Amino acid sequence: MQGLCAPTGPLENASFRCLWIAQGISIFGDYLAMFSVQAALVFRLRESAHGVSIVWLASLLPAIVIGPVAGVFADRWNPRRTMIVSDCLRAVLVLLLAASTRSGAGTSTHLDFIRLCSICFAISCVSAFFVPAQAVVIPRLIKREELLPVSVLMQQTMHVARIASPAVAGTLVVRFGENACYWGNSASFLVSAALLTNVSCHVLPTAIAPKASHVARDMRSGLAFLLTNSEVSFATCAMAGGTFAAGCYSSLVAIYIRDVLHATAASYAIAGSLTAAGTLAGTLVAGKIVNSCSRQTLIATGMGIVGACILSLALYPSQLGTFVGAAGIGLGASSAMIAASAVLKEFTPEELRGRVSSVSVSMMSAAQAAAMLFAGSCATWLGVRGVYAVSAAMLLAQPAYQCFRRGRARSGPSACFQTLL
Numbered sequence: 001m002q003g004l005c006a007p008t009g010p011l012e013n014a015s016f017r018c019l020w021i022a023q024g025i026s027i028f029g030d031y032l033a034m035f036s037v038q039a040a041l042v043f044r045l046r047e048s049a050h051g052v053s054i055v056w057l058a059s060l061l062p063a064i065v066i067g068p069v070a071g072v073f074a075d076r077w078n079p080r081r082t083m084i085v086s087d088c089l090r091a092v093l094v095l096l097l098a099a100s101t102r103s104g105a106g107t108s109t110h111l112d113f114i115r116l117c118s119i120c121f122a123i124s125c126v127s128a129f130f131v132p133a134q135a136v137v138i139p140r141l142i143k144r145e146e147l148l149p150v151s152v153l154m155q156q157t158m159h160v161a162r163i164a165s166p167a168v169a170g171t172l173v174v175r176f177g178e179n180a181c182y183w184g185n186s187a188s189f190l191v192s193a194a195l196l197t198n199v200s201c202h203v204l205p206t207a208i209a210p211k212a213s214h215v216a217r218d219m220r221s222g223l224a225f226l227l228t229n230s231e232v233s234f235a236t237c238a239m240a241g242g243t244f245a246a247g248c249y250s251s252l253v254a255i256y257i258r259d260v261l262h263a264t265a266a267s268y269a270i271a272g273s274l275t276a277a278g279t280l281a282g283t284l285v286a287g288k289i290v291n292s293c294s295r296q297t298l299i300a301t302g303m304g305i306v307g308a309c310i311l312s313l314a315l316y317p318s319q320l321g322t323f324v325g326a327a328g329i330g331l332g333a334s335s336a337m338i339a340a341s342a343v344l345k346e347f348t349p350e351e352l353r354g355r356v357s358s359v360s361v362s363m364m365s366a367a368q369a370a371a372m373l374f375a376g377s378c379a380t381w382l383g384v385r386g387v388y389a390v391s392a393a394m395l396l397a398q399p400a401y402q403c404f405r406r407g408r409a410r411s412g413p414s415a416c417f418q419t420l421l
Contacts, residue, residue: 029188031165071358074132135357222355247371248391278330305332307395
């Protein structure tokens, strides 16, 4: 996997290398469990779009509510210790998914659904502390000029895991049942925790648990920076809007494949792998051009590509079109994400990284939760294709607005075309 990213300097750092390997293993395990949960909801429990949305909403709620508070503690606590404890707790919680599946045999599907929601919520509560802690650790392990290559490398690692996991997860579910994926995910957390014990990073002198009276103050300082820094606020708000529209696609893709294409879980697995392949390609392209073009233009163009692909799914449903569209969605989304990630890392001070990271994740999680509620409720009267058409229009509005704004500023007839180049 090292060959995916040209700069090898960061991987020569033993601490970063351990963190990178740990995350690759953990993310692969996460995608195994996510596939298993989605397959159980759609193909075993036969849940509707509304039911699927409720489960994912339960997974997103902690990031929205707890995330900003967790970011304050991530800036104060020892980040390595926070990540290790988080991995160990999640390893135990994932095993409860396996236990609930086994104990749920012969009981009502309503009880299975309640168990699934509750455990997913608990896992996300713990994950809300891991994400900002990792955002704090990485800049302390590497040089400033290596931040962008490392961001690209971490994205590539995640997407390689996304490419491989659907096929592996599909095979495990068919041959051994859903629990095999949960056991695999639990093991991946334990391996990750063991590797993280080898990570060595400095701790700020202020790294003490904040008093309760200071938590709100620290949260406000992170939010104030995010809203007042023009570069960071644009990247965060643009991605939140894009996340809402793209979330409408992701929350209904299994339903789309089942009810519109009348296909099986195998097609869902292929679409997931192709989305990851497109995302990997997007990180390779964006990593090469992100420093030679406007970050705002790259974000808007990426969102436009995603919108065009979702619109094609709404207008021309076919299995081949879905596979091509899934790859295009990954390509556009990753390009925009790389640009936004570069902005956050470059413009955020070290002492605010946990807070700014958690607030931005909270905003995007809120946008994704809103998308799931919208998609789950509106799919019943708009239909899946109707929801896709609405989300595509929202995504296409971003490059259209960027084109219009730049065109007026330049007052040139070819300004819009140049903006998207």
